[in-house]
Amino acid sequence: MLEGKQGNSSYIYEGINRIAGFAPVEGLDWYLGLTAPEEEVLAGLAKVQSYISIISVTFLLIGAIIAYLVAFGISKPIVRASKLLSITA
Numbered sequence: 844m845l846e847g848k849q850g851n852s853s854y855i856y857e858g859i860n861r862i863a864g865f866a867p868v869e870g871l872d873w874y875l876g877l878t879a880p881e882e883e884v885l886a887g888l889a890k891v892q893s894y895i896s897i898i899s900v901t902f903l904l905i906g907a908i909i910a911y912l913v914a915f916g917i918s919k920p921i922v923r924a925s926k927l928l929s930i931t932a
Contacts, residue, residue, distance in 0.1 A: 853881065 849866035860881040867874055
């Protein structure tokens with residue numbers, strides 16, 4: 844904060860981990876600083892992580908299905924041609 848930049852910091856106050864954010868106020872010689880318990884700041888993180896996991900698994904399944912359909916579409920004519928060649932041979 845003394846360098847005139849914005850930033851954040853963490854510290855322990857009364858046994859509670861806290862996170863602080865600070866930034867200069869444009870046009871004034873002031874700084875705005877906010878602080879909150881770390882637990883409160885990171886409360887929504889677990890929900891976001893579970894959403895990301897669900898979305899990732901969903902896209903992996905969709906990708907696997909698309910890969911199977913493309914592979915089947917490519918291999919079907921090859922298998923058919925192979926059968927025709929074995930009949931004529």
